[in-house]
Amino acid sequence: MELRTLTGRALDAVLDDLARLRIKVFADFPYLYDGDFAYERRYLEPYRANDGAIVVGAFEGDRLVGAATGMPLMGHSDDFAAAFADSEIDLGDVFYCAESVLLPEFRGRGIGHAFFEAREAHARELGFGKVAFCAVVRGEHPMEPKGYRPLDPFWRGRGYIPLEGVIAQFRWRDLGEDSESSKALQFWLREL
Numbered sequence: 753m754e755l756r757t758l759t760g761r762a763l764d765a766v767l768d769d770l771a772r773l774r775i776k777v778f779a780d781f782p783y784l785y786d787g788d789f790a791y792e793r794r795y796l797e798p799y800r801a802n803d804g805a806i807v808v809g810a811f812e813g814d815r816l817v818g819a820a821t822g823m824p825l826m827g828h829s830d831d832f833a834a835a836f837a838d839s840e841i842d843l844g845d846v847f848y849c850a851e852s853v854l855l856p857e858f859r860g861r862g863i864g865h866a867f868f869e870a871r872e873a874h875a876r877e878l879g880f881g882k883v884a885f886c887a888v889v890r891g892e893h894p895m896e897p898k899g900y901r902p903l904d905p906f907w908r909g910r911g912y913i914p915l916e917g918v919i920a921q922f923r924w925r926d927l928g929e930d931s932e933s934s935k936a937l938q939f940w941l942r943e944l
Contacts, residue, residue, distance in 0.1 A: 753810060753812055753858070755870070756809045756811060757808050759805065767799065768793070770821070771792035772789065782888050783924075785925075804827065805823040806821065806823070808866070808867050819852075820853075822850055824846070825847065826843050826844055832920050845881045846882045864906065871883065880944060881944055883912075883941070883944060884915075886920055887903070888935050888936070895927070911942045914940050919937065919938055920936075
């Protein structure tokens with residue numbers, strides 16, 4: 753297993769594989785995302801143009817088996833920035849850790865920690881004082897697998913706290929559904 757930090761033009765080499773990886777991993781609970789490759793490529797396109805963007809790839813040989821992304825929050829979706837409208841947080845001081853996706857057979861090896869450490873170090877190098885991410889909020893759900901463990905303890909252990917009232921709304925189609933529905937995504941934040 754090798755971790756590679758990619759920025760700038762080096763991102764081009766992994767964006768297609770990252771799109772496929774997002775579709776595969778986010779199909780699992782709690783996201784239940786019924787992904788579309790064309791949408792994923794459009795979603796990832798801003799990473800090419802943003803000088804502050806990063807992809808931390810986990811590779812087994814040449815195969816991308818996991819990745820974590822990030823960029824300044826101001827360069828990301830207006831849907832996410834809008835969630836901070838009633839907060840006193842300066843969005844210009846927030847680096848956004850977007851997805852962390854890792855195939856199940858590679859979990860439990862410390863890669864999740866390495867993903868956060870690399871993005872946090874990148875954010876510090878860029879002069880950011882805060883790092884945030886968001887995660888889908890699911891109540892009881894018939895597709896929740898037996899023994900499912902939320903990642904809240906992992907995130908808290910890394911120093912992140914949920915921001916009360918800072919919740920984004922994002923739309924996607926769940927597996928088995930005919931149309932998109934709105935999902936709540938709770939923001940978590942850590943001071944660097």
